[in-house]
Amino acid sequence: MSVTAPPASVDATLELLTSRGYFAERSLATVLFLALRMNRPLFLEGEAGVGKTEIAKVLSSTLGRRLIRLQCYEGLDVASAVYEWNSSAQMIAIRLAEAAGDTDRGQLSSDIFSEHYLIKRPLLQALEPNVSGPPVLLIDELDRADEAFEAYLLEVLSDFQVTIPEFGTIKAPAPPIVIVTSNRTREIHDALKRRCLYHWVDYPNAQRELAIVKSRVPGISEKLSAQVVSFVQALREQDFYKSPGVAETIDWATALTELDARALTAEVVGDTLGALLKYQDDITRMQGDALAKLVKDATSES
Template identity: 85%
Template structure:
């Protein structure tokens, strides 16, 4: 891979954004490159929605590496709160400081209160870390799978995404000197409120076309044969037309292609496909459906043109 570019060298055009992403192996469609470019130029968060495994999270990693910026990731989950995502006070250290002050006598309560709520007792979580200055430039903040978090936490993000600041009652307001590059992803297990979406530029990341997926496989696995890569892409594209509980994303395509190359497969056949379906499909009901005649037909369709 190419070395990181200067932190100040943001792309100056959509074509430059496409080139920057492709230099790190991310083959984006022009629409995605355009909205990413605009997000950087306008200083607006980028909200990416789509099925799992289509490359939403990866774009934040690629931007971090290509721009030479720190990547700060907040993985969302049910029950995520301010203490885990933003900050909390080091209560044990504060208690020790209080007892030491009391043991020394002549305690000035106002001064003690000020001392124990100082920066050195503040435990900074990802959102607060993203607001701090960095010599390499403002970091890339990835808020991953926001749809998994509770609505209350989503509402808390509004101040951060509007003004890039956090208000800590005992400490004051922390404001970013330079706004971070914010990427928010959602697998759409629930709808995200309009109030948050209005603060972002939006893009739906869809499954790639067969041509683009083939190019992705060849880029990520340069040693794979043309014949096998074409068969893999045809097979996966056909699966996405089925009514599965979870269709395979690009991440699963790459996993499966890697598995097949590790097994020195030269072409798809019933035995090798049956043995490796767990790299492609992640639910037993889906794997069970891809058996017998249906599996044979999918393999035949994938291999008939090579």
């Protein structure tokens, strides 16, 4: 993987994203450029499936940096996210020392709490030096983690360091590129947001979504791609429990091409709604006349 310097302007940032098929608004490219220049974490909020996680992947690919991903979930703790000690290996070392008659407890304690027995999890890995430069650290779906873990992140995101009581403080020689995402299932505390630059990632407009579909679904026809985007855009205006994101649009467009569909029909849309809508109540609502009307509107525009 070749290493590339961070973009030198907002326009260059836009080009970098576009080169990997990520068609961003200029406002997103601007805040991303600033986060890279200022060595500040970038906090991205938005509905699931709008492309927040993809930004970290694009940065890793285009800049030639290692991608380290911490997937958040309820109950996530320091042992899973930062570090833990290899207790089994430590116990073996203690027993071997006792068998050899080594009674220097201070030296033994120093030995078993050395880096050799330290298991490094994503946050600690992100602070290590790397020959290709600081890695891209993706802290994904932080809103799923507990508030206690969110509070622990304050030291990491403000000073880019981790304190291990038995070992000492480990500080990154250069700050990693940090992308924090949230689907806003709960509010993230202001103390953490203050350490980051912020951007709300919204659903793309029709023009950008059409460009995304053409880029991500090779071979899709001009007619079908236009109808797919028109239908999805109209679908998002409905009062659903969960509107389809860009990821669902790409999945649906791919499914339609696999079925050799040339144009949308009420039948083919009804058979493939599960690629767009993930809740049965939403699928049930989008049946009969409601479905037929959206399909007619989408096909009449193309």
